[in-house]
Amino acid sequence: MVIDSSSMEPAEEEAQLGQESEDEYSELSDSELQEAFAKGLLKPGMNVLVDKSKKFVNNVDGMKQCLADLRKNLPWVERLDLTNLPTEDILSKVEGKVPALANGEVNADDDFQREMFFYRQAQATVLEALPLLNKHGIATKRPDDYFAEMAKSDQQMQKIRKKLISKQMSLEKSEKAKKLREQRKFGKKVQVEVIQKRQKEKKAMMSAVKKYQKGMTDKLDFLDGDQKTGKDSSDGSKKAMNKKGPNAKRKYKDKKFGFGGKKSGKKWNTKESFNDVSGFRAKVAHAKGGKKGKGGKQNKRPGKSVRKKMKSRS
Template sequence: MVDLHDSSDSEELDSDEELQRAFARGELKTGLNYEARAPKQIINNVSGMKQKLAELQKNLDWIEQLDLTNGPAPAPGGQEEFTEDEDVSNNDFKRELRFYRQAQASVLEGIPRLHKLGIKTRRPEDYFAEMAKSDVHMKKVREKLLEKQQNIEQRDKAKKLRDLRKYGKKVQIDVLQKRQKEKREMLDAVKKFRKGQKNKLDFLDDNTEKGKGKRGGGKNQDNKVQQPNKKRQYKNQKYGFGGQKKRSKQNTKESAADLTGFNPKVNQSRPGFNKNKSGNKNKPNKRGNKDKNKRPGKSQRHKMKNKR
């Protein structure tokens, strides 16, 4: 029984020994060495190829083959769209246009030949060319394009969010740096004030002025004292600023003689005013207290009755 492990080790030793002997002879060079393969022999059997072509070739009528070999059709207006030496392999638009012109030239040559052979041609109204790719394949292409578009939109959205975050961080850092700067300046001012280098703390005055400006109290820029609001003024006028409150509404000689606030329409106790038949109050009569329609007394009515 042959051990496979021993045989593989012996082959490796033989190959190493062969490499050592080749290196000693100078056949190997320093660097990466690989096994050289025999050069490929190219056989140009022209006679054999012609024999196979003759076997495949069949002499059929043109109507059975319908093969045409021609160049592109001329452009409208007689202008040359392509040159003979022009390479259109890297220009998609010109390559597709050349295909179109070549197909047009085949139609212009093939239809007259069919008519000459007595074969009628007609193109259906609902003619649709068969697509080279199936609907399933085109559906996959559309899905791929939509996926790419969505990926682009997501990348743009993520980029905008990153820019907004960077801007927010920048603003936050600026605010923190400004606060730290104000804090350092305040501490330096306090140290200088303690050492006697400053007579007063300027930042305290600035803070008080800012606070007064925010609350709306104190003096304004024109050094004018701001007046209290209307509600406070009314209460001060009504209740005063303190002191004695009782007997404040007691009448005096002057207040009793003052009739400027008397309104005859409101006060009904004035003589010469009564209620007439129409029901209007506080309307004076033409003759003072006398009323034409006033009923006479009992004795007067008795006298009038006896006179009759």
């Protein structure tokens, strides 16, 4: 098909040339297009350069008009909006300090002061809102059968609960391990002290034995060992018992055998005791005074042959 350019109008001819150039450059890559743009081969209209900065318009009248359109003459029950200043800082009043709000010195960078400001502002809002809600008959307490859709699902809350429990268990395990380490350190310390004490006692005993072997001393107190300390510890209780006085058994033994003094040789015979036969009993001395059965006769066991005969008879 041959197109005669002489018969075409100027507008049609320009559109056709633009279309041909667009088809030509549409097949080029990005780098080739950038080179063509740098050389000035691309026609204006294909790429738009924006050098002008954005102009901001503060249309106060328009914003007021929009605000008036948004506002609606609705009752407070439908709006539920309150604007309150924070309640009085009772703690500062009791301590005699000037509240920061009164001086206008609320520091936004102070987290504690800022959060306390919000907290007291919420208190003031609640104190004003509760009477209004009760006046309009709006319930402020949740009934027992109240059902609300939670922001987070039960699965998500279970995950959070498991994570918190695992974190708490890990903390408990770390604390338990810390206590065990401290107990081990303390136990090891006590064990070392006990070993050192035993070594010291052994060394003292060996030196005492050597002194005794060499004849430097004749005391054998080192052989008592722990028994001596046990006796010393029990002396206090014995002394406490002795303060009350000896019991009846002790008094009887003291009266019979004496108390203190020399005890060896007390049962030796003398001339007077040898000649004194008033307490002699022949039956007791010759074992003739045994127990008797019925009728005063002695119950003697029959001999072996007699026992065999008696067994065969039965």
